[in-house]
Amino acid sequence: MHYSGLQLLKQGLFGNTRWAQAWRSPQPQKTYDAIVIGGGAHGLAAAYYLSTVHKVKRIAVLERGWIGGGNTGRNTTIVRSNYFFAESAAMYDLSLRLYEGLTQELNYNIMLSQRGVLNLAHTEHDMELMTRSVNAMQLNGIDVDLLTARDVQREVPLLNFAPDARFPIHGGFVQRRGGVARHDAVAWAYARGASARGVDIIQNCEVLGFRRDGARIIGVDTSAGPIAAGAVGMSVAGHSGVLAAMAGFRLPITSYALQAMVSEPLKPILDTVVMSTGTGMYVSQSDKGELVFGAGLDLYPSYAQRGNLPTEQTIVAGMLEMFPSFRRLKLLRQWAGIVDVCWDYSPIIGPTPAPGLFMNCGWGTGGFKASPVGGWLLAHSMATGRHHDLSAPFDLGRFSSGRLVDEAAGAGIAH
Amino acid sequence: MLTISCPWCGPRAEAEFSFGGEPAIRPVPAAAVSDAQWADYLYLRTNPKGRSTELWCHACGCGQWFRMDRSTVTHEIFATSRLSA
Numbered sequence: 176m177h178y179s180g181l182q183l184l185k186q187g188l189f190g191n192t193r194w195a196q197a198w199r200s201p202q203p204q205k206t207y208d209a210i211v212i213g214g215g216a217h218g219l220a221a222a223y224y225l226s227t228v229h230k231v232k233r234i235a236v237l238e239r240g241w242i243g244g245g246n247t248g249r250n251t252t253i254v255r256s257n258y259f260f261a262e263s264a265a266m267y268d269l270s271l272r273l274y275e276g277l278t279q280e281l282n283y284n285i286m287l288s289q290r291g292v293l294n295l296a297h298t299e300h301d302m303e304l305m306t307r308s309v310n311a312m313q314l315n316g317i318d319v320d321l322l323t324a325r326d327v328q329r330e331v332p333l334l335n336f337a338p339d340a341r342f343p344i345h346g347g348f349v350q351r352r353g354g355v356a357r358h359d360a361v362a363w364a365y366a367r368g369a370s371a372r373g374v375d376i377i378q379n380c381e382v383l384g385f386r387r388d389g390a391r392i393i394g395v396d397t398s399a400g401p402i403a404a405g406a407v408g409m410s411v412a413g414h415s416g417v418l419a420a421m422a423g424f425r426l427p428i429t430s431y432a433l434q435a436m437v438s439e440p441l442k443p444i445l446d447t448v449v450m451s452t453g454t455g456m457y458v459s460q461s462d463k464g465e466l467v468f469g470a471g472l473d474l475y476p477s478y479a480q481r482g483n484l485p486t487e488q489t490i491v492a493g494m495l496e497m498f499p500s501f502r503r504l505k506l507l508r509q510w511a512g513i514v515d516v517c518w519d520y521s522p523i524i525g526p527t528p529a530p531g532l533f534m535n536c537g538w539g540t541g542g543f544k545a546s547p548v549g550g551w552l553l554a555h556s557m558a559t560g561r562h563h564d565l566s567a568p569f570d571l572g573r574f575s576s577g578r579l580v581d582e583a584a585g586a587g588i589a590h
Numbered sequence: 591m592l593t594i595s596c597p598w599c600g601p602r603a604e605a606e607f608s609f610g611g612e613p614a615i616r617p618v619p620a621a622a623v624s625d626a627q628w629a630d631y632l633y634l635r636t637n638p639k640g641r642s643t644e645l646w647c648h649a650c651g652c653g654q655w656f657r658m659d660r661s662t663v664t665h666e667i668f669a670t671s672r673l674s675a
Contacts, residue, residue, distance in 0.1 A: 416637030427633035430662075475609035478639045478663045484591050485605045518633055575629035 178282050197363060198370035203377050203399050207233045209557050210395060210404040212382050212418065214238025215247040216358070217535055217542065218410035219365035219376070220550020221557070226372040228551070229558035234374045235404075236366075237397060239381040243362030246412050249480070249512035250543040251435050251457060251467050253448055255292045255353035257312055257319055258585035262568040263521060264315035266548055269565065271352060273547035283364035285356050286462070290447050292353030293322070293330060295497075297342045297453040308584065309348050322347045331449055333498055341496050342453045355448060355459050361546055385422050385532070392422065392531035406557040408533045410549065413478065413513025415536035424528040426536070427574050428515045432473040433540050434482035434490060436509040438501070440464030452584070454493030465507060468494055472516065472540065482511035514539050519579035520586040522549065524566040525556045533557045534571075541586055592665060596648045597656045597672045610645035610655060612636060639663060646670075 176182065176195040186194055209225050211218045214236045225231040236242075254274055256267035278285050296302040305321070312319045327347045328336055334344060366376055377399065386394035386401060394403035409418050413430040441464045450457040456470035470490040473482050487509060495502055517523060517537035522545065527534050535553035538545055548565070555563040562570065573579055592604040617623045617631055639662060646658045657675075659668040 414639070416635070417639050420636070420638075425630075425634040425636060427629075427635065429635055429637050430639075476637065476642070476644075476662050477665065479665055483604070483665075574633045575625045577625075 178284075197367040198376050200378065201375045203235060203237075203375065203380065203397070203402055204233065206403040207235045207375075208405045209234045209408065210402060210406075211236045211408045211410055211553070211557075212395070213245075213410040213412070214242035214362075214366070214376060214378065215245050215410065215412065216243065216361045216365060216546035217412075217538075217549040217553070218408075219362055219369055220547050221408055221410055221535065221553040222374045222376075222550075223365045223369040223372070224551050224554035225558055226369060226374055229554055231558055232373075234369070235402070236369070236374060236376045237380045237382055237395070237402075238376070238378045241378050242366050242376060243359050246512040246514065246542055247358055247362045247546070249435065249510055250358055251459065251469050252355040252358045252543060253292060253353070253457060253459065254287070254356055254544040255350050256317055256544070257292065257294070257348075257350045257353065258317075258582055259308055259311050260580050260582065260585070261315050262565075262580050263582055263585060264312065264317050266552075266565045266569070267545060268317060269551070270545045270548035273551065274356060275352075277361070277364065277547065281364040281368045283360060283367060285360045285364055287354065287356045289352050289354040290459075291349050291351045292448040292450060293327070293347055293349045295327065295334075295342075295347045295449065295451040295453065296345045297451070299345060301453070302345045304584075305346070305348055317350065318352060319348050319350045322349055331445070331447060333444060333500055334449070335497055335499050337499075342451065349447075353448065355461075358543060361543075365550070382418065382421075385529070390530055392529050406533065406560075407531060408535065408553050408557045410535045410553060412515050412536065412538065412542060415515045415534065419527070422527065422529040422532055426523065426571075427518050428523070428537055429476050430478060430513050431475075431516055432477040432479060432482045432511040433469065433514045434473065434487055434509060434511045435467065435469035436487070436490070437461070437465040437467050437507050438504040439507050441466065441504070449497070451493070451497060454496055456490055456493040456497070458494060458498070466501065466504070472514070473511070478513055480511050480513060482509070514542070516540065518574070520582045521580040522569050523571050524549070524552045524569045525562050525571070526560075527571065539586065592667070594646070594658070594667060595670050596651060596654070597670055597675075598652050598654050599648060602648070602651055606648060606650040608647050608649040610647050613643060613645055613657070641668070
């Protein structure tokens, strides 16, 4: 069913009772050419691009819970590509470009709102380092602008410009093409697009182990029985270590809880995304009016999707330092996702030590913005058995060769 | 806020402590250690889901390091002990 204004009118006349299902829920087949483990935006994107770009025929996505129910549904929906190193900039900017075309390509409104992402500098030293970062980004072809304190005040007058502010504002930089997108819609759009092309999306199907022929992985054991596969891809974020253990290797990844929360809804007051490495926090206003915000990681490894109180207090305190006028607001909801943090804050993409198994993990605190490119690159390595040029620097081998891509600052979040 | 029992100071608030990683033994002698072995020690982690043995430090207290057995799923703390124990 094609979604359009006319369709909306037509379905409205039938009382919205005749909408077609957006994606099928088939029983799993015995064999697939490619299986993607993890039905988040990354995994669904991988399945979609396996079908559209690589013409792989029989594809399945296996999801333990429901699609988009993990970190895809738990992030703060920010998209941007303002990273420092050329390798990262090329990858994250492809992701942003794919996002820019996604609504049209998938005929599904992902509500991409390029309202800009504004990063703050709080000291002269911040400002010097930011100038260096901005220069690097511009050399990498990322369109960012350095802002003076006066520019920032004009763009976000709500910020704390008081003379005694704990985090005085010295300036900032903005990526105008950055912004937010509707996170659930990204998963649903890829699911609908993939399903229409024959991809089987199998929910409530947990992977319990890998099937092997010698060292080679030739399928998975699931709660719905064994399934054979030509290539298996894993795209499971915080649970990457659990799947790696099943496949018999370890990863340079630690799983932490990353919290986010929303305030009660307000009238429109904040028309951009504001990030601060000083307080570690980031905030935007959703279309419903809620302030959506978060900050740094919880301080110890966790698989509990809730987060702890001391970190929540730190996040709220950080936001109130920056926006004193939000002091009277009530929190509506708070939650956490389990993020797969890598030592250099860059992802790991490509082959694993187990032949036949490919991975897309280690996105840590910033995976949502990379959903299209994560899927794109995982699909490429699963279909060809080789790296895409963009994913080669992000091979697991960088940890023994020492060629890390250290984006601790580019990640824009306190670790 | 969790209550963590420091083996020296007794029960204290979570905010006084810092997580210090999974216990690992540094491979020696350095000249005989391959890049892969070194990367394994330096970077690779078991990252267990469930019961986990970890090093912690009572950073804003006595400053001592100690061992903690806890669940990474429920955050239940089973035991804390001195490294000499």
